[in-house]
Every structure is written in C-alpha cells, then in structure tokens.
Amino acid sequence: MSESEIETIAMRPAPLPLDTAHDSEARLTPEFVAAVIEKVEDGDTEGARALVEPLHPADVADLFELAPREQRQALATVLGIDDLLDADVLAEMNDWVREQLIEVLTPSQVAELATQLDTDDAVAIIEDMEEEDQRAVLRAMEPDDRAAIEEALSYPEESAGRLMQRDLIAVPEHWKVADVIAYLRSNDDLTTDFWEVFVVDIAHKPVGTCKVSWVIRAPDDAPIADVMAREQTLIPAEMDQEDVALRFQKYALVSAAVVDRAGRLVGMITVDDVVHIIQEEAGEDTLLLSGAGDGDINEPIRFTVRTRLTWLIVNLGTAMVAASVVGLFQGEIARFALLAVLMPIVSGMGGNAGTQTLAVIVRALATNQLTSSNTARMIGREFRVALANGAALGTLVGLGTYVFYGNRDLALVIAMAMIINNLVAGLAGVLIPIGLERARVDPAVSSAVFVTMATDVMGFFSFLGLATLWGLGG
Structure with missing residues (x-):
C-alpha cells in the first residue's frame, strides 16, 4: 500500500459520536438533519459543510435519503460533487435517491465518480440509467474502465457477473x-x-x-x-x-x-457485497408476498400506485370468484341468516393458516432448505400440522357456536368446515409455491393470490355446502 493511500485512509473521518449527530441506534437524529437543511436553505454553505464533513460516507448517504426530495439537489451543490459527495457516498445511497441525483449530473461527472468505485458499485450506478445516458457516461470513461463496465453490463441483471469485482490478485x-x-x-x-x-x-x-x-x-x-x-x-x-x-x-x-x-x-x-444481497432478497420476498412491489419509501408515488393497484385488481378478481360460490347458496343463507354471520370465520381462519404455511415454504425455497429430495416429506409434515390445527380450531369454534347459539348441528357443520379448510390451506400453501417454482415462476410473486383464492372458495363452499347437506337452511 502506497503512502498516499495510507494517508487517505487515515484522513477518512470516523462517524460522529453518538451524542451529536446520531441517536442510540447510530441513526442520524431529526435535529441534525433539520440543522443541515436549515443551513442549506439559508445559503450557509460553510456551516452546512462543517456539519457534514465529519460524517462517514454511509451517514452522508443517509442524510440525502432523510432530506426532503426538493432539497436534495441543493444539498448536493453545497457538499460538492467529488468532494463531500464522493463516489463512496453514491455507492451507499438508496437507488431511487441516487437516480434522482445522477439526473442532474453531467456524463463526465458520473464517469469520474464511477471510475473511483469498484466495478460492481460502478455497474450498480450505471445499469439503472437510460440507454442514451449510459452511452454518454461510458464515452467519458477511460478505455480500460469502459471495457470493464461494458463487460459487466453484458451479463444478466442480478447475476454474479454484475455483482463481481474485476480488481483481484x-x-x-x-x-x-x-x-x-x-x-x-x-x-x-x-x-x-x-x-x-x-x-x-x-x-x-x-x-x-x-x-x-x-x-x-x-x-x-x-x-x-x-x-x-x-x-x-x-x-x-x-x-x-x-x-x-x-x-x-x-x-x-x-x-x-x-x-x-x-x-x-x-x-x-x-x-460485503453478499450481505447487501441477503438483506435485499429477504425484504424483497416479504414485499412480493404482499404485492407491495419494491416497498421503497423513496420510490415515486406513480410507481407505487401502479404496482399495488395491479395486485389489488388481481385480488378483486379472486374475491369475485369467492363471491360467486356464496351466490350458489343464497337461498340457504336467506333461510338461515346465521350462515352469513359465521362463514367469514371459516374463510378468514383458513386464509391465515394458508399465509403461515406459504411464508414458511417460500422461505424454505429461497434458502434451498426445500428441494426435490424432501418435498414429499414437507407435504406430509404440513398436512399433519394443518390437520392438528384444524381439529383444534374446529373444536373451539364448534363449542363457541353451540354456547352462543345453542344449535348442535350448526356447531358440527362449522367444526367440520374449519377442519376441511385448514387442510386445504395447508396443502395449498405447500403445493402452489412448489408448483410455481417448478414452472420457473417466482413463488413469492403470485402464490399469495392463489392461496387466498383457494382458502376463500373452499371455506365458503365447505361451510355452506355442509350446511345445505345437513339441512340447516331447510
């Protein structure tokens, strides 16, 4: 390591003490962020820089994310591109915030920042840019750096080729x-x-x-x-x-x-690169299960609305399927109104049971705990769990129904329906994500929709169907 590199490392500021800019969990305090923004708004460049200068690059990146969107460009101007706002800060920054800042930089500025980073971090910055902007930035880079970036961009997104560093021994x-x-x-x-x-x-x-x-x-x-x-x-x-x-x-x-x-x-x-990936993938699967998209609070509202609305519309379709099952028994419901009161319990509990199983299976698939070698054993395990839970819940609901309404037949019907729907929920929570995985479809994306539809439809059908066979609506 050269003397200049040692001096650079020695001069890198350590994070501020926890009692100044940070709270007890090493997060920037609202007071500190407000103080910096106030100095930026007042045109006090030196004051703002004096507050930010001792921060670690990761803290400067957090500062940009916590600052109001309309203040970020002014904050970048005050800190100075390639000064306090350097390549290390850009690498630590949230994707959406970084994209907003890059839009106001010239291609030569982006190229200068990118060449200071490891290849994987430089690729992360450039890959999200528009194709025309990418070409402009690449043209402004040195031939060796440009060749390394172009080679990385030739690999599929979210692959090892995009993630790897070229600088090695x-x-x-x-x-x-x-x-x-x-x-x-x-x-x-x-x-x-x-x-x-x-x-x-x-x-x-x-x-x-x-x-x-x-x-x-x-x-x-x-x-x-x-x-x-x-x-x-x-x-x-x-x-x-x-x-x-x-x-x-x-x-x-x-x-x-x-x-x-x-x-x-x-x-x-x-x-260190893999730690970020593990964190991203874990959060991504959770958000995909709920249909919330990226779930990034810095994401533009139009993207958030579009993503969530798409899955809400899909859920609306599955809800209509479940409603059509209820419509088949509207005569029985009209003659025995208690059916309408109790049937949401069956479908709701089945939905909760299905979600529990689904979360376990999606995680097991994502971590390679569930493979073709133990699929049959996992199906049997979840079947036994669902049967035990269904029997316990069916007994509790059946006893509660009998105590409240004094109707033994109704209590037996809802108990059996609860057992049936829990079995369906358990099997659906296993078979649907496994089936999607075998079809090379991300099970975290669409499993929840199908599992919810299965438990709603089967919950209504089993409860109302058994009630009809039992003659409760007669």
Whole structure:
C-alpha cells in the first residue's frame, strides 16, 4: 500500500459520536438533519459543510435519503460533487435517491465518480440509467474502465457477473511465495482490498486459493502450489445473485472466484457485497408476498400506485370468484341468516393458516432448505400440522357456536368446515409455491393470490355446502 493511500485512509473521518449527530441506534437524529437543511436553505454553505464533513460516507448517504426530495439537489451543490459527495457516498445511497441525483449530473461527472468505485458499485450506478445516458457516461470513461463496465453490463441483471469485482490478485501456479510477495509489493496498480490470492494455470483458470495470512507465514522458497488450498467454491458469472448469497452462507466464504463459461477467472465476489444481497432478497420476498412491489419509501408515488393497484385488481378478481360460490347458496343463507354471520370465520381462519404455511415454504425455497429430495416429506409434515390445527380450531369454534347459539348441528357443520379448510390451506400453501417454482415462476410473486383464492372458495363452499347437506337452511 502506497503512502498516499495510507494517508487517505487515515484522513477518512470516523462517524460522529453518538451524542451529536446520531441517536442510540447510530441513526442520524431529526435535529441534525433539520440543522443541515436549515443551513442549506439559508445559503450557509460553510456551516452546512462543517456539519457534514465529519460524517462517514454511509451517514452522508443517509442524510440525502432523510432530506426532503426538493432539497436534495441543493444539498448536493453545497457538499460538492467529488468532494463531500464522493463516489463512496453514491455507492451507499438508496437507488431511487441516487437516480434522482445522477439526473442532474453531467456524463463526465458520473464517469469520474464511477471510475473511483469498484466495478460492481460502478455497474450498480450505471445499469439503472437510460440507454442514451449510459452511452454518454461510458464515452467519458477511460478505455480500460469502459471495457470493464461494458463487460459487466453484458451479463444478466442480478447475476454474479454484475455483482463481481474485476480488481483481484491472481498469480501463476509455478511461482514461489517470494515471487508472490515481490509482486504484491512492487505493483502499485494492484487492488489494496483483498483477502485471498487466486492461483491460476496457464489458461487463467483458477486451480486454488491462498489466504494472505498463509502467504505471509510460508517460507519464501515454498511453491505457492504447496501453500494454496485446491478446494474452492467457484461462482459461474451467470449465476443468480440469490444463489451466490446462499453459497456464501452455506460455505462461510469471505470471497470467491467468478469464472466464465470456459472456466477462466474473470472476477471475484466478496462477503460485503453478499450481505447487501441477503438483506435485499429477504425484504424483497416479504414485499412480493404482499404485492407491495419494491416497498421503497423513496420510490415515486406513480410507481407505487401502479404496482399495488395491479395486485389489488388481481385480488378483486379472486374475491369475485369467492363471491360467486356464496351466490350458489343464497337461498340457504336467506333461510338461515346465521350462515352469513359465521362463514367469514371459516374463510378468514383458513386464509391465515394458508399465509403461515406459504411464508414458511417460500422461505424454505429461497434458502434451498426445500428441494426435490424432501418435498414429499414437507407435504406430509404440513398436512399433519394443518390437520392438528384444524381439529383444534374446529373444536373451539364448534363449542363457541353451540354456547352462543345453542344449535348442535350448526356447531358440527362449522367444526367440520374449519377442519376441511385448514387442510386445504395447508396443502395449498405447500403445493402452489412448489408448483410455481417448478414452472420457473417466482413463488413469492403470485402464490399469495392463489392461496387466498383457494382458502376463500373452499371455506365458503365447505361451510355452506355442509350446511345445505345437513339441512340447516331447510
């Protein structure tokens, strides 16, 4: 590491003490944010910069997200592009907020910021831009940087190729430890952030990996091939980022080599990138189950309305299907009004049971806990759970109905309907997401709609159908 790089790291400000800009949970306080915005509005550039200057880049990014939308451009002007608002801040920023800021920057400014970042962070900034703006930014970059970004953009979205960094340390397998150390010391252009040295053969295919600590402790005359670990986890460049995160979690990886279709080393992925992916994917599945889209509070209202309204309209269609089932028994309901009072209990409890099962199954699919090897066992397990819950709920509801209304037949009907609908809810909560997964459809996106329809339709049909067969409406 050069002296200038060491000085840069030493000069990087540490986060402010918790009793000034932050609360007890390390979040920027409303008072601090308001103070900065007030100075920006008053034209007190030096005062605003003095408050922001001690902040860590992640805190500056939070400041932009917490600031009112109409104040963000002025705040960016005060802090200065490539000054307090530098590439590190941009990399930490919320996607929607960052996109808003990039719109007011020139292509040369975006290019300058992007070249200061790791390739994966630069790609994250450029990939969301309009195609014409992308070309303008790429034209303003140096040829080597432009080639790296263009190569990354050629991979599918949310793949390892988009996520990986190009800056890594790779050495030939015939070198000795002394050669590796001399190479690391004598090349100022090498990346300074790495945990492993990748060892490659003559075709640039990874044959092993060596931790930095191993290199330091090994004898100088030892062949690097004798020091390295030959077993390693290789990540195909086309692999989905969610599968990448699962491999890091399963094998406790710190970094991993990324290879192209020919098996050549093209990049690496580090655990800090994967932490963001795990967080994003976990939140994404939860939001998709509810039909809330990205669920980002910085997302423009028009996108939020469009996403939520789409699924609300779909739910309206399934509700009409359930209503049509009720319509088949309107005569019985008219003759025995208590049916209308109690039938929402059956469908509602079934819906809750289905949602519980669905959440468990979607998570199991996302984390590879549920595979073709244990699908049958999982179906049997959820069937037994649904039967037990249905019997317990049916008994409670049946007893409650008998106590309140004194009608034994009605109590038996609602108890049986509760058992039936809980069984349907359990099976639907398992089979629907598994079926969608096998059809290569994201089960988190549309499973909830089908499960809700199944429990509503079966809840109404079982309760009203049994009531009709029992002669309650006669």
